[in-house]
Amino acid sequence: MDSLNITIPYEEPEWNSAPAWRLPGWAEPVMVASILIGSMLITRRHGYKLFGRRRRSQGLLDDDIDSARSSDDLLSRDYMIAGDDVSEDSMSTMKYPPKKRSCCGTILYTPNSSRFADHLHSRIMQKFPFLMEMFYWIITYAFYRCTSLTAQAIFSKTGIWDVAQDHGLAILEFEQFSWLSFLWPVREQEVQQWFMHGHQTFLTVLNRSYALIHIPGTVGFIAWWYYVAPSFNTFAIVRRTMTLTNLIAFSIFILYPCMPPRLLPREYGFLDSVGHNKAESVWMSGKYVNSLAAMPSMHFGYSFCIGCTMFYHSGLFRKTLEPGESRKSKPWQLFYALFAIAYPCWILITIVATANHYYLDACIAFFVAIIAFMCNRIFLVFLPLEDLLLWCLRIEKPIPTTGDRARRSGR
Known part of the structure; x- marks a missing residue:
């Protein structure tokens, strides 16, 4: 690796941009909590009394339709039929027949x-069904927190820091000397140096974007999509896609630890602008934060998923809409379509200019998101486990409120 010309001579300019205002440590958790609590209240079930007895004569939550919805709109759930080990007559005498799952x-x-x-x-x-989505994402975040410890255990003998640095340099080598090098005519170092020389104020904005958008922005998007999606089916596809994107990326984090450009030795021409600008996110520090998880870029993976969802939501190039969905006005269609393109582009510029990711990180994230979308229904195999967990917790899974708002407004 030393014989390769992947280092560049550079002169670090004086950092003369005003430092970004550093948020107190509690600000971002409070921001995320506010988004979640606000979403929980906005998506609450109207007309449902939290206290008081339900009217059993209407079969609320006991009938097959509602119970199927509460488990997953995309899964067809039927109760036992004639020909099973237990007869249909015996099932009819059961007040709470078991759920039939295909796994x-x-x-x-x-x-x-x-x-x-x-x-x-x-x-x-039932009153606040968005709590179920919060539960899913808490589990996902817990998996992420384990990636650092798992990777360190796997590479304990060889030294994970050295392995991650070798992987980072291998990516630079691939980008500059492989047959695909034409895809990246401008090096990452040159992009950051352009911002460093004469555009540091803009770089300060990007530093703050990198710190704040990833967690609060993604949580806000999930909450927004839960509220405006035309159906729970449509929402669940996006949620499962992003979750599977996470899990695939977490597996790569463990098996292929990769040092981000900002942590490489200085001779490779990168600067930790986020740290230099004192714009670190509270999510970027701590014992369980995986700082050697550059490949793939989840910042770009999330932004690509969000961009695709926004473009779908715009309704452009869709001849038919979902039941209850109204055609949006041209200004709103244009807004969503432009946002769908601009947001991933902004994130790509951000992750490269701040030296947090390589170009290849974004490319792999793109393919990971595509694979996750194509395979997102794999999560349905966990429904039996979810049923058992809910049984142990003595909880009936709530009926989603997603789609209620879309049927009342076309915006």
Whole structure:
């Protein structure tokens, strides 16, 4: 690697841009919590009383339609039919028949948690169904927090820092000397140096964007999409795609630790502008934060998923709309379409200019997101486990409110 000309001579300019205002450590968690609580209130089920007995005569939450919705709109759930081990007549005498699940070609019967629908914690979930989405993302974040420890355990003998640095230099080598080098005519070092010489104020804006957009912005998007998506099916596809994108990326973080450009030795021409500008996010520090997780770029992976969702939401090039969805006005279509293009481009510029990712990180994130979209239904195999968990917690899964707002407004 030393024989390759991937280092560049440069003279670090004096950092004369005013430092970004550093947020106190509690500000970002409060920001995220505010987004989640606000979304929970906005997406609450109107007309549902938190206290009081439900009217069983209407079969609320007990009938097959609502119970199927509460588990997943994309999964067709039928109760046992004639020909099964248990007869249809015996099933008809059961007040809470088990759920019939199809998992990997096998039919499974799981406990029906609708009997717990009158429990207070179940009623809270029914009143605020967005709590279920918060639960999913807490699990995902917990997996991320484990990637650093797992990678360190795997590479404990060879030294994860040296391995990650070798991987980072290998990416630079590939970008500059492989047959695909024409895809990146401008080096990452040259992009950052352009901002460093005469455009430091703009770089300060990008530093703050990198720190603030990733977590609060993504959480805000999930909350917004839950509220405006035309159906829960459509929302669930995006949520599962982003979740699977996460899990694939986390696996790569563990097996291929990669040092971001900003942490490479200085002779390679990069500067940790976010740290230099004192614009670090609270999510970028801590014992369990994986600082050697440059490949792939989840900043770009998220932005690509968000951009695709925005373009779909615009309604452009869609001849038919979903049931209850109204055609948006031309200004709104244009707004969503332009945002769908501008947001990933902004993130790409941000991650390269701040030396947090390589071009190849964004390219791999692009393909990871595509694969995740094509395979997102794989998460349906976990529904039996979810049924068992809800049974153990004595909770009936809430009926989503997604789609209610879309049927009332075409915006």
